[in-house]
Amino acid sequence: MRIAQLSDIHVNDGRYEQALIDTAVDEVNADAPDLVVIAGDLTANGYREEFESARERLDRLRCPEVVYVPGNHDAMSVGYLHFEDLFGPRAHRRVIDVADTGRVQVVCVDSSKPDIDDGEVGRELYGWIADGFSGEAELRVFVMHHHLVAIPATGRDRNQVWDAGDLLELLRSLRVDIVLGGHRHVPHVWPIGAMFLVHSGTASTRRVRGYAHPSYNMVTVTADLLEVEMRVPGAERELLARFARPVGLAGQWRPVEAARPMRGMGL
Ligand SMILES: [Fe+2]
Ligand SMILES: [Fe+2]
Numbered sequence: 001m002r003i004a005q006l007s008d009i010h011v012n013d014g015r016y017e018q019a020l021i022d023t024a025v026d027e028v029n030a031d032a033p034d035l036v037v038i039a040g041d042l043t044a045n046g047y048r049e050e051f052e053s054a055r056e057r058l059d060r061l062r063c064p065e066v067v068y069v070p071g072n073h074d075a076m077s078v079g080y081l082h083f084e085d086l087f088g089p090r091a092h093r094r095v096i097d098v099a100d101t102g103r104v105q106v107v108c109v110d111s112s113k114p115d116i117d118d119g120e121v122g123r124e125l126y127g128w129i130a131d132g133f134s135g136e137a138e139l140r141v142f143v144m145h146h147h148l149v150a151i152p153a154t155g156r157d158r159n160q161v162w163d164a165g166d167l168l169e170l171l172r173s174l175r176v177d178i179v180l181g182g183h184r185h186v187p188h189v190w191p192i193g194a195m196f197l198v199h200s201g202t203a204s205t206r207r208v209r210g211y212a213h214p215s216y217n218m219v220t221v222t223a224d225l226l227e228v229e230m231r232v233p234g235a236e237r238e239l240l241a242r243f244a245r246p247v248g249l250a251g252q253w254r255p256v257e258a259a260r261p262m263r264g265m266g267l
Contacts, residue, residue, distance in 0.1 A: 006039070008205065017205065036063045071145035075114050147160055180199075204233070
């Protein structure tokens with residue numbers, strides 16, 4: 001199964017470049033993934049015309065399965081109302097049947113709060129999340145904008161979701177395989193036991209410092225491997241992480257190639 005993961009599009013930001021998102025969409029269309037995840041911060045300020053422009057750019061995606069969650073920028077003031085009008089419910093779940101994989105459960109939540117950068121999912125959603133991951137599945141995918149664990153090379157962390165501990169425990173107990181998010185504009189993969197926290201960079205802005213570039217992720221899951229490729233729209237592609245799947249219930253994911261250390265960290 002292939003999942004294209006894009007986030008932090010930030011339409012109308014001073015450092016937004018429409019050509020980057022258009023190129024990324026063209027590349028994703030060419031690869032025809034099974035699922036496209038848009039992991040929040042579609043806009044700069046949560047204004048309606050920004051959402052309309054994001055909708056226009058993303059309507060070019062040809063994948064039949066595209067899921068969206070809002071980010072903190074989309075939730076400014078009551079910006080989330082425009083998100084709901086143009087992109088649908090802020091929390092949703094679905095099951096998709098993927099030819100070479102089988103039954104895949106996808107649960108998406110809104111981790112944003114109006115007018116603050118911090119995030120929280122909230123315990124009132126935990127039962128609904130658990131229902132979305134009940135029953136048999138070959139792969140369980142959880143999507144939210146914010147992060148559960150701090151991302152290296154993004155400064156001093158302030159925006160881990162408030163209920164990160166509870167969520168990590170909940171998602172682990174529900175046997176979630178992959179958590180997809182964005183927010184810090186830097187791609188990263190954290191293996192947490194048998195679960196992977198995969199973050200995409202900013203797809204279409206120059207809101208990156210040091211030597212990071214705008215990027216999105218292509219996540220590939222096979223019977224043997226989980227692989228995350230970072231792609232700069234129209235430019236380089238780089239393997240971010242490759243892990244071998246565990247064999248049997250007691251198996252541990254084994255890094256084939258560990259997550260790439262961020263350049264500029266002196267590692
Ligand atoms: Fe962002
Ligand atoms: Fe964000």
